[in-house]
Amino acid sequence: MTTFATKNEKKALIERLNVFTAFALGTIAAIVVWRLSLAFLPADSESAPLFTREDKITLLSMIAWFIGFMTGIGALIAPFRWVQGKDLTHEENMFYAGKDLGIKRYFRYTTDHKVVGIQYLVITMVIFGIGGILAMLIRTNLGTPEGGWIHPQAYNSIVGTHGIIMIVGTIIMVTGPFGNYIMPIMIGARDMAFPRLNALSFWLIVAAAIPLIWAQFIGGISTGWSAYNPLAGQAPLGMNGYIMFICIFAISTMVAGANITTTVVRMRARGMTWNRTPIFIYGVVASVALALPAFPVFFLSQVMSGMDRALGTSFYNTALGGSGWLYENLFWIMGHPEVYVILIPAVAALMEMAPVFTRRPLFSFNVAVMGIAGISGLSVLVWAHHMYMSGWAPLLSAPFMLTTELISIPTGMLFLVLVGTLWRGRLWMTVPTLSIFALLWNFMIGGITGIYLSDVPADAFLHGSMFVTAHFHYTLMGAGLTGAIAALIYWFPKMTGKMINKRLSWIAFWLTQIGFNVAFMGMFFVGLQGQPRRVEAYAEIFNKGNLITTIGAYTIMIGMLILLYAVIDSWRSGVNAPMNPWQAKTLEWTVANPVPLENFEVLPIVTSDAYGYGKAKS
Amino acid sequence: MSLDTHANPHHEHPDVVGSRNRLGVILILVADIAFALSVLFVFFYLKGQNVNDMWLPKATEDTPAIVPLSSMSSWNVTAIAAFGLIAHQFGLRGVRAANQTQLKLGGLVALIAAVVATVYQNMQIANAPFTFYSGAYASCYYLITILNMVHLILTVFIALGNWNRSRLGIYAHDHWHVDIVNVWWVWMTVSSLLGAFALSFA
């Protein structure tokens, strides 16, 4: 541990705080506030139309946990030092960056973007692990028509938790690990623009996770991930955990969005003009920049949900003048851009890999940029296609159908770039290469089924059915997660210094892709037959499709477990990776393994784009 | 990607750091602006829907009818905030002209304005003649005033830091912090104004 020349009290405080003090302080704060509010909060008054005391106690305890945790990790030191006028010194900043801290830096408020990237990678894998277990519980329950062995309340809670945890997992799966670890090196920067905000965005996610786990023990999240009001208003106390989780996560997304965008806009290496900036960077920036205006709306929707529960206000309580349509609007104003927040960086990562593994230039960089920009721009104008059947504004169906179908044009551009790059390339058969093909297949199915859903009369049949569930799994999992796993395998050598086990990752790829298509083809089928979403039991005619889906789901599970083993095993005892195993031309492959603290001794100057493959025309 | 290298000093120029920080703050404000505009949307949507005729509940046996409050107090808060903004800009102009005294004075007045506005806003919330249960208008009223309250508390924190740091002479060499605090003041005043604007349409 670094010792400082003049060791005063404040510096010692920085050294003492870590994840353990954070958990301790958070827990103590939560317990103290819980006991205090239990003792002193007045009972609900007779005239009040709603019971709110329990919700007040729960929410207050969770807020106390949050503040305690963030204090305990050391997030508040820098702001208070700013007010005091004692800014952090260079030594302190280097300590924050994790200089000479070894393994301990992963358990602290460490600002080095590479540490944050690894932290994000691990937490993403944990999230997918938990979400995957929940998915298997759902599919096992649905293996037989009666369902039955999971209580309906628990089942609904599993569905809701699976949904929200996977949404969060997929939101951070590319921009978290690779946006933090790889992106700054790729643009030739020493760190992010705001290293402390970077640490903040990660630890906020840890702080957010606890209320979600907490929620499972106080009634669960029995409303599905969308937590529609007024259903959420009558849900058990666990709903407060969801509310806190979303609020904290929204702050994390906002902080990360401002940070990553600023880094890319202001800190690219000299000579890296916008048309020399790798396409992956565009994907990451589009994703986080979209989240900036979108997530505060989600945040607000949950703040009002919490106020309805804990204070008795009536934003969504129709008896007192609230409106469920209000919630739906706010939720989907966030909810649809969010889909592209997930998808764009994953597709961009594959576009980044395509030239490397076909040994030819990226086909039509400009079209790729236009596609990403077009999707981002249109995605904020399509939210009401989730509400065609809500009846809130029948007259708006046609305009929203227009915007939704327009999005297929920029989406088609991304396809053009990928198939164009495959055309006349020299295919190097690796798992990332196969992932490009898998993405084309899955995203094509997800995209075309999206066109059916965008059409109002067809949606009158398909809305709220398993067809929708299958559709968005094809886009988020079939396209998004496939891209993220390819990114993991591609950047694994740089992030861990090891090569990932080729054979195992190959087997894992095929198992997950085959299992995935079996599972969700079955789900399309029962959806078209008329099985509603989020049911724990179903009629006889849906037997076959559900059984097929369950078998597919188990295949995915085996594939994912093999991938997990490959990652852990290769990380611990894999073959050491060379500096540039893929012979790629972006900047992250020009730094040594392991990447030194500030990445570059001298900052690079860029003189061409990163796609100079292939033999130039003679 | 072909490379060339050049020696780069580890210490960046304050202007570079300043413009970077400024962009970061503006991006965070984009999120806050989205939040504030959504609050306005909530207000006008619920007012327009008037579900079950409960935007302003009529009198019942137990409770009197809810009548919209005068938005005057919200405009007052906005006026105090605007005064704080002007004071801060006065200080900013001072530091740009290398006048540290003017900076300190402006910062102090801005801090006092922020505290006064916070107290006043608190009174406005506490004195509202209805409860959380009193229909959609009351809910929106609390939402808007509480949002403004949170903004004002943040402003007190920031204004305190700004004044304290100028008192310590930290802004003698570069003053990009003061510029960024100004960005915050502008947005805080505008958001307060938006809230008062909405409440004028009850």
Added chain:
Amino acid sequence: MSDLRSPEQDYFKGKWWKRKDVKQVIVLWIVFTAMIGYFSSKFQVIAMGNPASETMENVINLITLFTWASSPVAGFVAALAIQALSQRRHHGDNPPPEAEHSISDSPRATATWLVISALLCLFALIVGLIALQKDDQALLDRNAIHVNVTGQQWAWNYDYPGSTGVRSNVLHLPVDQPVVFHVTSKDVKHSFWVVQMGVKIDANPGYVTQTAVTPNKIGTFDIRCAELCGLLHAYMQNKVIVESKADYEKWLASQPDTGHTTWTPEGAIE
């Protein structure tokens, strides 16, 4: 010098459609388009089963049409992908030699792609608008009977305006008779879905929403709730019995007056 042509120059000799790889793609494209269109539409039509209204027939036709309209796009992408896979593949730990060319753009291909995708998008929009127009007109049918539908956790109730206080938890409808549903909810949001008739509308507390359909087959069909509404959402389903006009009248007359005051929703056409 002239006989020292590179393979790349050879490649671009002659018309573009005479190139070997282009021909492969065209053949694959035709095959894949036919296969994708045929199997996907079969898959959909089998799954969706027998329609019980013209609305549902339109939905099935619409989905089939979209499938055939998009299968050339899917077939084209698949053809390009398979053609790429059939080229020289390289396995191993070191990269293959660089491609023979360094082409990074093709304005002609891009423009063609954009124009075609814009046309397809326009096509989908027009088809959708026409169908939407039909559905909207059904709401205004003057000959329609009206049924008020109330969702509550976890059951549906049907009130028959025009009759006196007839309330049923099984929906009876006369065949070939337009019907307009006025849907609302007592507690949380539900979604009223008459599966085989292809109509759905949410039941919102505090609001009344409308949808319309004309059943054209006698039989028993399914009504399911399509919006998660709490504990027993999966069981919130019952039947709609479509019968001949005479049977329907008989059933309506045989129903006891439950004394339940029939609510008249806002905007109901009476």
